[in-house]
Amino acid sequence: MISDGVSREGDEPPDPRTDRAPPVQSLARRREVLYQLRRIALHLETAAVLDRRAASSDNAALAEVLRERAEQRRRTAERLRAGLLDADRAGRAAW
Secondary structure, three states: OOOOOOOOOOOOOOEOOOOEOOOOOOHHHHHHHHHHHHHHHHHHHHHHHHHHHHHHOOOHHHHHHHHHHHHHHHHHHHHHHHHHHHHHHHHHHHO
16 A cells, blocks of 8 residues: 555555555565575475485495485585574564
């Protein structure tokens, strides 16, 4: 809602608990979040591929290395996800 009382397309109504409009993420911030989500997905997909290769390997040493690398990718994805959640919480707290 704009101060003249006219609703514009894309405007969200004020939050009744605070009577303030929700924050609007900048385009740059939304792109950054999308980039981070893509990175998370890539790490998880890579981990799945490494796990499949480890399962199909006849070489125990190679299979162990592949499993370790898969776990490393999952930990990296989790760190990135946690960073996104922390940033989101911080943004909501500032609101």
